[in-house]
Amino acid sequence: MDMPYIVHPREDTGLFNAKLGIWLFLASEVMLFGALFSSYILMRIGAFQWPQGSDVLNVPLGALNTVILISSSVSMVLSWVSLKEKNLGKFRLCLAVTILLALGFMVVKAFEYSAKFSHHIFPETSTYFAIYFTLTGLHAFHVMGGVVVNTYFLFPGTKMWQTDPERFTNRIEVAGVYWHFVDLVWIFLFPILYLL
Amino acid sequence: MDFTKLFFLPIVASAHGHEIDMMIYLVHLLMFILLFGWAVYFIYVLFRFRRNKNPQANYHGTTSHFSSYIEAAVAIVEVILLVGFSIPFWAKQVNALPTRPDKIEVRVVAEQFAWNIHYPGADGKFGRTNIEFFDKQSNPLGLDSSDPNGKDDIVNINQLHLPIGRPVIIHLSSKDVMHSFSLPIMRVKQDVIPGMSIPTWFIPTKTGQWQIGCAQLCGLGHYRMIGFITVHSQEGYQKWLDEQAPALGGSEEGGADDFWN
C-alpha cells in the first residue's frame, strides 16, 4: 500500500496529511508562546517597576521589522500563488524575496541587540529584559528555521516541481502557513514589548 | 473518635487535628467500601466465568445498570466530602487567621538546612530585617539594630517554644530555596516560598516536645532539616520567655544545633 492523501485532501477531514500536520504543529507552538506570554504577564504584575517599552527599545526599528515581516508574508503567499499559476520563475523570485526580507529582519534585530549589549544591557539586567531577550530570541530562532526551510525549497527542493508539481505546491503552502504564524507571533510581540 | 491508631497516624496535639483525621478516615472509608465490594465481585466473576466453566461467552453480557448507581453514589460522596468537609475546613483553618487577643505570633525563616525562629519580644512587634545586616554568626536574620521594634526580639535556631491552648500564627519565609514547614503532630504543613511570607496557625492542645520536619526537597541536607517544637504549660512558657536574651543584646545566644552543613 502507498501513503494516501499526500496530494489530495481526504474527504471527511478536508485536509491533505501535511496540512493537518502543520496545523497540529502550530497548535503546539501556540501553547509554547502562550506559556511565554503568560510568563510575561506574571513577570509584569509581579515587578516593582516595569519600563515603558518605548522608553527602552527602539520603536522605529521595531516598526520597520513589523513592516518587513508583513511584506515577507505577502511575498510568501505570492510564491504559492505563482505555483498555482504554474509560473516557476515568479515563484523563485517571490520566495527569494521572502528569504531576503527574513534576513533583513534578522539584521535589524542584530542591530537592536548589539545596541543593547553595548549599553551593558543584558537579559540579566531586569525581568523586563529577560523576557524581551527570551521572547525575541526564540522568535528569531523561528525566523531562522523558516529561512532554512525556504532556502531548501528555493534550491534543491525545487526538483520536485518536475516530478510531482502538486505535491510541491502543497509543501510551499505548508511552509507558508508556518511563515504566517511566525509573522503573527511578531505582531503580538511588537506591541507588548515595544509599545505597552 | 480516635482514628489515629487505626490509620497509623501519630498522636494529635492540635485543636484542628481531629478534623483532618476525620476527613482521612471518611475518604478511606469510601475507598475501602469500593475496593472491597469490587474485589468480591472481581473474584467471583473470574471464578464463575472462567473458560472451563463457561465455554461460550454471552455477546450481550449484563444488561443491568446497577453500575450507574454506584458511579452516581461515588460522585455524591465526593461532593459531600468536598462541600461538607474539605472546603469549609480550608476556609476556616487555612484561609483565615485567628483574632483572639491571646494569640501569639512567631516568624519562622527557613534556610538550608535550619529553621530560624523569631519572636517579637515583649512589644509584640517584629523588628525590621534586611539582608544588608545579615551575619552568619551574630545576626542570622539580618535584624536592623536601628529599629526600636527589634530591640527586644528573640531569635534562635530550631527551637520553637509555645504555650498550650493559645492560637499561634507562624509567618513563614525563606532565605534561599523552597522548604516546607511540617508539624505532623499538629497536622500542619505549609510550603515556605522564597519571596513570600505565608502564615499558618494552630492551637496546641498537648504539652511535650516533638519535631519540625522539612517536607520539600531543599538540597543535600533536606533529610536532616529537623527542628524542635516544645509546648509548655502557660507558666512554663512564660518562664522560658523570661530566660531568653534579646537577639541584639550582645550576649551569645542560640540553639547549639549542628546547623549549617
Add this chain to the structure above:
Amino acid sequence: MSQQGHAHHDPHELPFWKKYVFSTDHKVIGIQYGFTGLFFLFFGFCLVMLMRWQLAYPEQPVPVIGKFFNDSSMPGGVMLPEFYNSLGAMHGTIMVFLGIVPVAFGAFVNFVLPLQVGAPDMAFPRLNMASYWLLVVGGIVMLVSFFVPGGAANSGWTSYAPLAVVATTGQTYWLIGMAFLIQSSLLGAINVIATTFQLRAKGLTFMRLPFFVWSQLVTAFLLVLAFPPLLAAAVLQLMDRIAHTSFFMPSGLLVSGQPLEISGGGSVLLWQHLFWFLAHPEVYVLILPAMGIVAEVIANNIRKPLWGYKAMVYSVVFIGFMSFIVWAHHMYLTGMGTAISAFFQATTMIISIPSVIILTALFISLWGGSIRFNTQMLFALAFLPMFGIGGLTGLPLGLSSPDIYLHDTYYVIGHFHYVVAPGTIFALFAGVYHWFPKATGRKMNEFLGQLHFWPSLVFMNGIFFPMMIQGLAGVQRRLYDGGAQYAHAKDYLDLNVMMSWSAWLLAIAQIPFIINFIGSLFAGKKVDSDNPWEATTLEWQTPTPPGHGNFLTQPIVYRGPYEYSVPGASKDFTSQNEPPAGASQPAGTSQGVH
C-alpha cells in the same frame, strides 16, 4: 490502492542500516522504541534499587556494587546525600520520560496503531524517524549528565526553582535533555493524530476505532498541547541558569550565606505552574495508553464485546479535557485561597469520575465472558485492582484538607507508583505478550510468563503498600535516610527493609521475562496463523510479521472493534473487515449498520 507486488518490492533493496537503524518503517521504529524504552525502564529500576539500599540500611556501605563508584558519589561505598538526590531525580525523570512514554506511547503506538487503523505507515514516516532519534539524543544527554562535575540533576524530577537554578551543572544537562525529549514526543504525537485522522481505512468510523486507538489519540493531544509549556519553562530555567536572568528568582536571596548577584523580581511559583500544567496531563499520558492496551487484551480474552464502549470513549476524551485544569492540586500548600483551592478540588474530583467509569466498564465486561487466563490476560486483569488502589489513593490527595497532612509524604509516592508500576508497567507487559507474535511470528512461553507474573504481583505490592502506611505515619518523601530521624514514625521505619527486599526480589522476578523475551525471539513457538489469539481488530489481518506497507489489500471495515461471540456466527470472532454475510464483495461504500 496499490497492489501486492508493488507493496513488497522495496525493503529488500535497502541496506541493513537503512532497514533497521535509520528506518522509516513504523514497525521497525516501534520496535526500536520498545528496546530503548525497556532499556531505560531497567536502568531506572537499577537506580532505585541502589536508593533502596540506602533507605533500608542508611549510611552502610553498599555491598559489592559500592566499590565501582568514586568518591564524589559513594566514598567507601556509602552513598552521599547529593548522590541519593541525583538518583531520585533521575529515577523519576528516566522512568517517566524515557521509560514509560517511549514504551507505552512510542513503541505500542508505532507498532500497533497504524495496523489497527488499516494504514500503510505513519502519516509522516521521516518525521517518525526523527522523533525516535531525538529521543535517543535526549537519553544520551541524560546519561552523560551522571558524569559531569556534581553529578546528574539532583533537584527532584520536578526541578523546583530556586533549588534547581542554583544546582550543579547536571541540571543544565537535564534541561537540555528534556528539550530533546519534548520535541521527540511532540513529533510522535503529531504523527499519531495525523495518522488516525487521515489514514483510517474505509468504513472505520470513529465509533468503530478500537479503544486502544482512542486512548492513544487522546494521549497524543495531551502531548501536543501540554508539552510546549514545559519547553517554555525549560527555556526560562536555562536562561536563569546560563544568562543569570531571574524568571524564577525573587529578590533578596541568600544562598549559603551569600547574597545572590541577580536582579531578582521573578516568581518561584511560575515554574510550578508551568511544570504542573504539563506534568498533570503527563500522568494521564502514562496511564491512558495502559488503559488502551488493557482494554484490547481483555476484550480478546473474554471473547465478548466490551461493555459500555461508548461510555469509555466519552470518558477518555473527557479525561483529556479535564486534565488541563487540575494541575494546581499539586500546589495546594503554596498559599492558596479558598476559592482557588475549591476550584481545583472540584475539578480533581470530577476527573476521577471518568476513570471510575472506564474501570467499571472493564469490570462489567467480564460478566458473561468466557475468560481465557493466558499471561497477557493475567497482567491485564491485575492492572484493574492495582490501578484501582492507585486511583483511589488519589482521592484523599485531591481533597486539599487531608492533603495538608499527606502532601509530600510517602503516601503520594505510594499513590502514584500503584498507578504507574503495577498499573502501567503491568499493562505494558500485557501488551508485550499480546503483540509479540505479530511482531516476530513467535509466541512467548506461557510457563515463564506465569513465573514472571505471580512474583511480580506479590513484590510490587510488597514495595508499594507499606508506602501508604509510612505516609500516613508522617514519613516525608525524598529523605536520604528514609525518615530514620523521625521520632513520630519510628514504629513504621522497619518497613523500609521489607520494601527494599521486595524491590530486589522484584528485579529477580524479571529474569524469567528477560529470558522469555530474548529466547522467544529465536526459539519461541512459531504461530500457525496470522491471528493466533483469534482477535477481531485489523492488526491481525496482515501477514506475520507485516511487510513494508502492511496490508496486502486495502482493508474495508464493516463493524465495531470487538465483535466476539456474535449470536449465530460460525466462529466466536468476526473480524472488523470481514464482509457481512450476503453482502456483495468489497465494492462501493460500507457504512453499514453499526
